[in-house]
Amino acid sequence: MSYGLKVRQPGKGFFTWPSEPYKGLNYYTGMDAPLFTEREDEVADCAVILGEYSTRLLLLHGRTGAGKSSFLRAGLVPKLEGQASRFYFLRESGNHIDPIFVRCTDDPVSRLQQALRRAYYGDPVLASVGDDCRRRMADALWPGFIQNKKELADSVLEAISAVSSMLPQTLVLVIDQCEEIFTLQNLAEPQNRRNAFVYFLEECCLRNFDVKVVLALRTEYYGQFCDSFRVNPTLRITSSPRVGFEQFMLLGLHDKKSIVSVILRPTSDEGIGPYGAPKDIYEFSYAPGVADKIAEDLLMTYGESSILPVLQIVCKDLYKRARLEGGDCLITITKYHNLGGVGGSLDGYIDEALKEVLSNTGDGIADSQQITKWRRVLSMLVARHEGGAITSIIEDEKELISISKHEGITGDHQKVLEALSDDQWRLLRQIVTFDEGNEQDGDHRSCIETRRDYSLGHDAIAIALYHWSEAEAKVERERTLLEEQAAIERKKIEEKSAEELKRVERRNSEEMERAKRQFEALKWTTVWVGAVLALLLLTVFWQATAKRNEFVRRAVSISQADQTPDFRRRILLLLTSLSRADGVWKMLVSSGQTTERLRSILLNSPVSGGTFEAIGLSKDGRRLAFLDKNGTMKVQVMGERDSVIVGQLPSDMLSTSIRWHSPAVGFVNGFDKPVAVANGRFAFWSEGQYSSVLLDQIIPSWENEQSRPFIEIAAGGIRVSYWLRSNGADDEYRIYVVRPQLASDGSIKPAGIIRPIIIPITAGSSWPALAARSDLAAVIARSSRGSAAQRQLEIIDLQSGRLDGPLVFDSDGPRRDGATEIDPPRLLAIAEDGRGILVRRERGMLDMLRYEGGVISPASNIELPENLQEFWRPRGFSTSLVGAAVKLSDRAKAWNFAWLSPSRVVHISVEDERIVYTRELLSGLEGGTKISYSDDGKYIVLIDRGWASESHYRVWNLSKDREVEVNSILGSGVYEDIFHESCEIARIAGDPTFSKLERAIWVGDDPTDPCLSYKRQGRQ
Secondary structure, eight states: OOOOOOOOOTTSSOOOOOSSSOOTTSOOOGGGGGGOOSOHHHHHHHHHHHHSTTOOEEEEEEOTTSOHHHIIIIIIHHHHHTTTTOEEOOOSSTTOSSOOEEEOTTOHHHHHHHHHHHHHHHOTTGGGSOHHHHHHHHHHHOOOOOOOHHHHHHHHHHHHHHHHHHOSSEEEEEEEOTTHHHHOOOSSOHHHHHHHHHHHHHHHHHSSSSEEEEEEEEGGGHHHHHHHOSSOTTOOSSSOTTOOEEEEEOOOOOSHHHHHHHHHGGGOOSOOGGGOOTHHHHOOEEOTTHHHHHHHHHHHHHTTSOHHHHHHHHHHHHHHHHHHHOTTOEEOHHHHHHHTHHHHHHHHHHHHHHHHHHHHSTTSOOOHHHHHHHHHHHHTTEEEOTTSOEEEOOEEHHHHHHHHHHTTOOSOHHHHHHHHTSTTTOSEEEEEEEEGGGOBTTBGGGOEEEEEEEEESOHHHHHHHHHHHHHHHHHHHHHHHHHHHHHHHHHHHHHHHHHHHHHHHHHHHHHHHHHHHHHHHHHHHHHHHHHHHHHHHHHHHHHHHHHHHHHHHHHHHHHHHOOSSOHHHHHHHHHHHHHHTSGGGTTTSOOHHHHHHHHHHHHTSOSEEEEESEEEEOTTSSEEEEEOTTOEEEEEETTOSSOEEEEEOOGGGOOSTTOSSOOEEEOBTTOSSOEEEETTEEEEEETTEEEEEEGGGTSTTTTSSSSOOEEEEETBEEEEEEEEOOSSSOEEEEEEEEOEEEOTTSOEEESSOOOOEEEEEOTTOOOOEEOSSSSEEEEEEESSSSTTOOEEEEEEETTTOOEEEEEEEETTEEEOTTOOOSSOEEEEEEOTTSSEEEEEETTSEEEEEEEETTEEEEEEEEEOOGGGOOOOOOTTOTTOOOEEEEEOSSSTTEEEEEEEOSSSEEEEEEETTEEEEEEEEOOSSSOOSEEEEOTTSSEEEEEEOOSSSOEEEEEEEOSHHHHHHHHHHHHHOOHHHHHHHHHHHHHTTSOSSOOHHHIIIIITTOOOOHHHHHHHTTOO
């Protein structure tokens, strides 16, 4: 019965080329029809057979790799749907181009029922019929729970009858991979399911409805299938004229011409129906002879089996590589050989699939070892049959997981198996079995999965894995053979060695006997000679001991008399002295004075130091910033010996040919990492790297002054200073204080208006002292020109530009206007917090003036002992003091003071105007430009900044922890630790070895260097 519906054919009107020209292991679909070629005659023959009125069943069979699935989807189905709307295929929705293909599995009747249910919900034609028709179909598709599969087959036949009665065309059902009814080992009633399927097919031949069924089957199961079926192909067993069972064998492509045609199909420049020319879409081509070479290799390697799937993998890989390389996308014979030919491409495809899947699933480990293990697991799905045919077998998921665990594979094995069966790779084919007894309310999706099996996605993969397994087994056999041969050789060598050992033992025994006789003869002679030698050795030993003690005494005396700041030479000399008292000499050579002197030198030596292009100090005095000659920025935290790299300056700041000013580095408020100024550019950290801008952007007039600028980064900002000399008038000292800030658009701008701070300088005035970590400056200036002019102290606030003073020093200390100069100031420095000024007066007094809120008040007034009255003056600035001060506690008169003397750095602690602690620190430098304390007073930093040369720095640790550490090392008596610590300190000042001149003066003919000697012995 037909209801006269006008049915839209989904197969028409889709004239779009597929996204890729080759399918790999995927079969062709309806969308790939224009690429499907060399099967036109077979498609036409099958269409004629199926179009005959008497044909009810068409059995399409062929060898694995012949392309049965692609033949049906991209060849036969489009052909039948294009025959004047004679045939209709069910679809899951109106958007599906391909019709529903039923996969056979071990329970094809249940699969047919599920497919019809999907069509009931989604097929556009079935959705538009009347309610009575849909009710009849629904009653047949949801009959309730049916245990007997034959009864279920009757229900499915009734549903098919209902569907066919609604259609004006012949309904065509396609069941793929029918060999699975024999190959799958089922959990429950396999015979019941197989008999039900045979019964279903026989009834399709005998019943009176307009339905045709197409079955796809591998040829090797053709006989077994016919043996189970009562209706033989092309024969009738009843008098009914509608009985018809036809077979068609699909042969593989085994001629070179057809294979070449398949390869070159996507490169054709001829139009294919309404689709146009494929070359205009895919835009690639093969060089002459490449397609022929591929076809020849395919026939030689896979001539008896799966040519087409291997062809698709090889050509898809070549296409992908050509597209990635770009250009003319020409596939040459060289590219084909680089791929490894036919065999290399298939192996590469397997490795690529495993690598990609393992990277995205499991433990994320995709190394060669893991890939090899999974290849062994996949090889368990390969079988070689009688006659040499290699095919894939089906295995339970649990068994495969057990095998993978046995191979030592970790991770989520189930996810890996599922990913390998995905359409992207299709290395595996997944077969899921459901328990339909749990179906609820007619919803087939509620069925419980009872079993999951896997087979290889194609027998072509089985062939590749078989050859790989054979090669691996061959390698293993060869390795075993080599091990056996090596074991035999080892046994021979051991036997030969045993014989040789026996001969040596006999010879040694004879020699021992002869030696005993000689010993008896020489024994008394040896006693007399030994007594004489012992006397001589005792004399030499006594002289060596006296010589070593003399060297130790002289080394201690020299280190005490040395008035230079060179701690390196003193350490090396004392270490050489200690080495003379090492080993057997410990009991004879005194080392107490040497150890005590070394302790004093280590405590007064810096704990870190170095040489850089520029050096800067943070506002809290706890971090140092460095710039080396390669433009690398580094940061070091006080108390640590090593610095950390924080970035690299842009190359436009590294040129030395346009150096107008010395480079500067330091810390600026608002910037996370240190900044730098070099070659007229400002560098700052932004977006993961250092960027730079011209200095004009933050200091517009910096290049307009008439003298070279002195640039430093201190107190959280940038200071640019100029000494402007004049003829006849007073000089000027100009200071620009800039605090750059990073704007929201990434640009650098100054915070506020930049105006210079001008300090008049008369003859005899000092270079202004600028605080390292605050906005305070001070200068000693003469009130006027002439020899009678008084020297007076002026204080400048660098932030506001306000000047305070002048102060004149009389016998009681600083006074404002009206005082008479009695003890004028000579040297000055600024305290670390910016709230104090350290003044050295001409008569040996040291004043610490507090400066808070614009008010000056004396804080400490100290008379220095004679041995501490020397100060080191920087070259060119006769009235400047390289000094520092830091307040130790909340008490007003507890301070630390430090200044640079000609031979060392002096550090004193003062409480209530009384010196309670003094240390003379060694720098190893010939001067310095700035001394600073950390805010807690535990560290002193000395920086010697060069104008056109490198800058140096030293850091001293004044804390009790450092004293405990040094006492512990020296008190342990372990020379390895003593030498290690001492040599590390000596290395701060340069090479920790004696120069030729030093060795000649201090060590004499002893060629050893203590640091190198202990390093060679592995003690450092």
